[in-house]
Amino acid sequence: MKLIYLSTVVLLGAVIACSNQAKMQANNQPMPSDNVRVFQAEDHTGSSKKFKTESGDSSVVLMDEPGWISFDMDFGVAARYRVQVFAQAAADAQIWVEDYVDNTDGRTYNVTGNIPVTSTEAVSEFYIEGSPFNKGAHKMKFHVSSGSVSIDKVVFTPMVEHQITPETLTQKMDGDDWKLAWSDEFDGDEVDDSKWTYDVGNWGWGNNELQYYTVKRKENARVEDGNLVIEARKNDDGKKWTSARLTTRGKVSFLYGKIEMRAQVPRERGNWAAGWTLGDKYRDEISWPYCGEIDILESVGFEVNDETGDGIAHATVHTPAYYFKINNQISSTKNIPNMAGEFHTYAVEWTPTEVRGYVDGEKYYVYDKNANDKEWPFNQAQNLILNLAMGGGWGGAKGLDASITSQKFIIDYVRVYSKE
Numbered sequence: 001m002k003l004i005y006l007s008t009v010v011l012l013g014a015v016i017a018c019s020n021q022a023k024m025q026a027n028n029q030p031m032p033s034d035n036v037r038v039f040q041a042e043d044h045t046g047s048s049k050k051f052k053t054e055s056g057d058s059s060v061v062l063m064d065e066p067g068w069i070s071f072d073m074d075f076g077v078a079a080r081y082r083v084q085v086f087a088q089a090a091a092d093a094q095i096w097v098e099d100y101v102d103n104t105d106g107r108t109y110n111v112t113g114n115i116p117v118t119s120t121e122a123v124s125e126f127y128i129e130g131s132p133f134n135k136g137a138h139k140m141k142f143h144v145s146s147g148s149v150s151i152d153k154v155v156f157t158p159m160v161e162h163q164i165t166p167e168t169l170t171q172k173m174d175g176d177d178w179k180l181a182w183s184d185e186f187d188g189d190e191v192d193d194s195k196w197t198y199d200v201g202n203w204g205w206g207n208n209e210l211q212y213y214t215v216k217r218k219e220n221a222r223v224e225d226g227n228l229v230i231e232a233r234k235n236d237d238g239k240k241w242t243s244a245r246l247t248t249r250g251k252v253s254f255l256y257g258k259i260e261m262r263a264q265v266p267r268e269r270g271n272w273a274a275g276w277t278l279g280d281k282y283r284d285e286i287s288w289p290y291c292g293e294i295d296i297l298e299s300v301g302f303e304v305n306d307e308t309g310d311g312i313a314h315a316t317v318h319t320p321a322y323y324f325k326i327n328n329q330i331s332s333t334k335n336i337p338n339m340a341g342e343f344h345t346y347a348v349e350w351t352p353t354e355v356r357g358y359v360d361g362e363k364y365y366v367y368d369k370n371a372n373d374k375e376w377p378f379n380q381a382q383n384l385i386l387n388l389a390m391g392g393g394w395g396g397a398k399g400l401d402a403s404i405t406s407q408k409f410i411i412d413y414v415r416v417y418s419k420e
């Protein structure tokens, strides 16, 4: 056990170096180091069973599946965090972190996705990036979901601070004609930094997705021939998959209006392309779906015909009363000929009382439940998101086509209209 203890000391130097790098890497925004948080495993506040402490100084806790230890964490800043786990396992194992164990919704908030712990001789670092945590007190659990793991500690380092969106465009929804209020035609040479920012990381994004979302990396997000191209790439940049998720959060948000995008979706089994909105009140997984979500377009590769390109458009909203974790969300689908081979227009009309979904001008979806805030969180600003995921609970439901190394989600424009 002395060996493990020594290894931990040696690793500390590396941790400090890594943390400084992580602090600077996203958008070059340095984060104050006093916002780094450390949970020492032996300081857990509760456990699913009696765990052994391995070393003489009790600094390492041995956990077996299925097991958890609980702890309290007080975050100093709302941010996307790097979560580093210092652990050792004799055989490959899996771990994950749960936020908000006292939740009253009966939900499980997995905020890291499954983190593989590969077989190692000594305590080593395993990490994921981008986990969202709001400022303030969190009840949390550390889980072992497969195998046996000796855990030393978990380090939370903020990477990108949550940006408050400075401007909300409120659209009129009464009148005769649509008037353009905001758009990106993707006509320039590069992604417009005045309109978009990037979400970062590979924490699974609430669905155990595979991709790492990169920041300002042309291989994953670029403007080309008048289109925004979001490309997912396999075995790229040291990750299993890389891709991009662009959002208007921190730049501009929207309240009501017609939101329209012209897009061509990727084709192969395993992808999950989306154009959607997320409420500005989102800070962490506990704030969802209270913030509200409107899915203008979702397409999964396993529903696209490889030969014809025919696919299925999905329109959905998620609210505290109706959302996918309790499987009562309200959706509509529409079969789209050659959805992957040509561009189609996907839109929602979002009024103070309902959301209507359209493909190529044809209405196929209505959400009109607005009796209270739980049914209707949509009288508050939402920001726009464009992303391409790989795998995950839905995109990966039929596995991934092993032969694919790249998938492209191509967007000609996004436009927001007001009535006048």
Ligand SMILES: [Ca+2]
Pocket: 185, 186, 187, 226, 227, 411, 412, 413
């Ligand atoms: Ca365009």
